[in-house]
Each structure stands twice: as structure tokens, then as C-alpha cells.
Amino acid sequence: MSNTLEIQQQQRKVDNKNLISKLEEREKVLMAERVQTMDPRKRLNQIKIKMAHLEWYHKICKTKGIGYYDCYKNQLGSSDRDVTRLKKFLTNYWKNFVEGVERKPQKEGAFIRGTWLYSGRNYRRMVEPLDIAEYYRDSDKRDYQTHGRSRHYILLEQWQEDDDAEKLKSSPNNKKKQNVAGILTEDSCFWAKVEDALISCKLLKSGTSSAVEKQSAKENLDMFEQYAMNQINNYAVSPEIFLKESSFMKWWKTFQEIIETSHDSPLCDFMKNGRYLQYEKGSTFLQ
Structure with a gap:
């Protein structure tokens, strides 16, 4: 009898937990719907508040010496x-936003105001x-850009690139060099x-790997190697990639173990000479 009672109590706990999870998910959906029906400016402000929470998390992670991504x-x-x-909240919002733009007539949907482009890029x-x-996190997976990337990221990036193409491209300006310490990595697939x-x-x-x-x-x-050095030269990566426990530094340590001693490249020179330690100082180290 007591065993039956315990089983019933455990089942009620499981049911309650499932109900709470469903209610939380429903609340997130309703919140996202409310945001979508807001005045566009209020809606964007709501998203900016959520992004501010992420920025706080980003700063906290950096103090742990591991970085945002690896944390x-x-x-x-x-x-x-x-x-x-x-x-999840932010992703639901931007997926809906991208779908809304796609549903508009081509001429109308092709243009997105600068404010929205800027917010989409930061997101x-x-x-x-x-x-x-x-x-x-699943160790069996690889090639995210081909097999795992959401369409809304691809479109947001494409729209940003189309907008950038209309502007004059130049080498990194002094302002960018001076603010390296606070930048986000530009390539979201880095x-x-x-x-x-x-x-x-x-x-x-x-x-066990084949020759092929x-x-x-x-x-x-x-x-x-070429890609990473290009990003560094253009001040397009956050200094957090050089934090001791980051996946990039883990790659560098592993890479050193397998390359021949005669191997030479701009990135190897940059890393072996410790110039990466000065990266966040910007214009003082690449000259």
C-alpha cells in the first residue's frame, strides 16, 4: 500500500513539473506574441532590454577567464x-521578424531600416x-554552417552584407583599433x-583516419589559419578568443602538437611570439 502511495506521489510530482514546464513555454510564446503586436519602436526597445541581459552575461563570462562561448x-x-x-525568446522574435519581411512584396521587404539592421546584426x-x-555540445556533430545553421541567420547576414556593399569599404579605422577590447566577433560563425x-x-x-x-x-x-589571421588583422574578433580556457586557445595548443617544427605561417608567428597578448591594445601591435 505504501509503495503504491509513493508511486502516486512521485507521478504527481512529475505531472506537476511537466505542467509547470508547459506553462512556462506557453508564457514565452504569449510574451513573444505580445512583443510582435507592439508598436515597432516599443517592440525594438523590448528586444534591446533582453540583449542588455545577454551583454551582462557576456561580461561576467569574461571575468571567469573562459569567455562567452565556452561558458x-x-x-x-x-x-x-x-x-x-x-x-529562445530572442530567437523566436527574430525568426518571426525575418518571416514577416519575406512575406512582404519584394520591393517593400528588401529594404530594412538601419536601426533594424543594426539590431539584427548585434543579435x-x-x-x-x-x-x-x-x-x-554533441561531440558527433560537425560542419554547423552546412547542417545546423538556421535560415533566419543566413538572411540577416545577407541583408547586412547587401547594406555594407553600398558603403565604402576601407581598412580598419583608428576608432575600431582603439576599441578592440569591447568588440563582438564580427563573423557570427567564427x-x-x-x-x-x-x-x-x-x-x-x-x-584510424584514412589518408583522404x-x-x-x-x-x-x-x-x-588564413581565415583566423585575416580576422585578427581586421580587428574582427573579440580579444576573448585569446582567454586561456577558450576553444580557440585549445585549438592552438592541439595544433602545435601536430604541426611540423618547420611549419611557418603569419598566425603561427603571431601566436608563438605572444603578440596575441597585446591584441586588445589595437593599433599598437600590428604595425
């Missing part, structure tokens, strides 16, 4: 898990790394490239 990927604390709910740079972290580079390192180290796999891995690493 979220490792899910070490309650604040990391809280960010998951925030991410993509802040939130997509979190999606990438979730994707690679961490996916780091993860794939780590996978390539593992393939090269593995005794090893050759492909070597080519991928060559491309990643």
Missing part, C-alpha cells in the same frame, strides 16, 4: 542555463554563437570554424 557550451552554472530561456553576433555551442578546426586536428592525430581524411583535415587547417 555557455560547458553549462557550468545556473546563469548559463538561464541564458537558454533568453536565447546574430550575440546569439548565434550560443546556437553553435549547443550544436557542438566559433563553428574553430570547432571544425579542432575536429580536423583530431583527425590528423587519430591513427587526413589530407582533407590538413587543407581545412590551412584555410582556418
Whole structure:
């Protein structure tokens, strides 16, 4: 009799927990719907408030010496898990926004005001790394950009690039160099490239990899080296990639173990000479 009672009590607890989860999910949906029906300016302000919470999380992670991306990927604390709910809210909003733009007539939908483009860019740079972290948390996954990237990120990036193409491109300006310490990594898929580079390192180290796999891995690493150095030269990555416990530094440590001593490249020179330690000082180190 007592066993039956205990089972019933446990079942009620499970049912209550499931009900609470469903209510929380429903509340998030209703909140997102309310945001969508707001006046556009109020709606954007609501999103900015949510983004401010993410920026706070970003700063907290940096003080831990591991960085925003890796903090979220490792899910070490309650604040990391809280960010998951925030991410879902923002993603629902921007997915709906992108779908709304696509539904408009081509001429009308092709133009997005600068304010929305700017907010969409910041959202993509802040939130997509979190999606990438979730994707690679499963160790069997690779090539996020082909197999895991949401269409709304692709379109937000495309619209931003179309807008940028209309503006005069130039080398990094002094203002950008002077503010390196506070920038967000511009390529929202940067961490996916780091993860794939780590996978390539593992393939090269593995005794079970085929000759074809090893050759492909070597080519991928060559491309990643060039890509990473280009991002650094353009001050397009956050200094947090050089934090001791970051996935980028993990890649660099692994990469050093597998490359030949004669291997030479601008990135190797930059890292081995410790110039990355001065990166956030901007214009004082690349000259």
C-alpha cells in the first residue's frame, strides 16, 4: 500500500513539473506574441532590454577567464542555463521578424531600416554563437554552417552584407583599433570554424583516419589559419578568443602538437611570439 502511495506521489510530482514546464513555454510564446503586436519602436526597445541581459552575461563570462562561448557550451552554472530561456525568446522574435519581411512584396521587404539592421546584426553576433555551442555540445556533430545553421541567420547576414556593399569599404579605422577590447566577433560563425578546426586536428592525430581524411583535415587547417589571421588583422574578433580556457586557445595548443617544427605561417608567428597578448591594445601591435 505504501509503495503504491509513493508511486502516486512521485507521478504527481512529475505531472506537476511537466505542467509547470508547459506553462512556462506557453508564457514565452504569449510574451513573444505580445512583443510582435507592439508598436515597432516599443517592440525594438523590448528586444534591446533582453540583449542588455545577454551583454551582462557576456561580461561576467569574461571575468571567469573562459569567455562567452565556452561558458555557455560547458553549462557550468545556473546563469548559463538561464541564458537558454533568453536565447529562445530572442530567437523566436527574430525568426518571426525575418518571416514577416519575406512575406512582404519584394520591393517593400528588401529594404530594412538601419536601426533594424543594426539590431539584427548585434543579435546574430550575440546569439548565434550560443546556437553553435549547443550544436557542438554533441561531440558527433560537425560542419554547423552546412547542417545546423538556421535560415533566419543566413538572411540577416545577407541583408547586412547587401547594406555594407553600398558603403565604402576601407581598412580598419583608428576608432575600431582603439576599441578592440569591447568588440563582438564580427563573423557570427567564427566559433563553428574553430570547432571544425579542432575536429580536423583530431583527425590528423587519430591513427584510424584514412589518408583522404587526413589530407582533407590538413587543407581545412590551412584555410582556418588564413581565415583566423585575416580576422585578427581586421580587428574582427573579440580579444576573448585569446582567454586561456577558450576553444580557440585549445585549438592552438592541439595544433602545435601536430604541426611540423618547420611549419611557418603569419598566425603561427603571431601566436608563438605572444603578440596575441597585446591584441586588445589595437593599433599598437600590428604595425
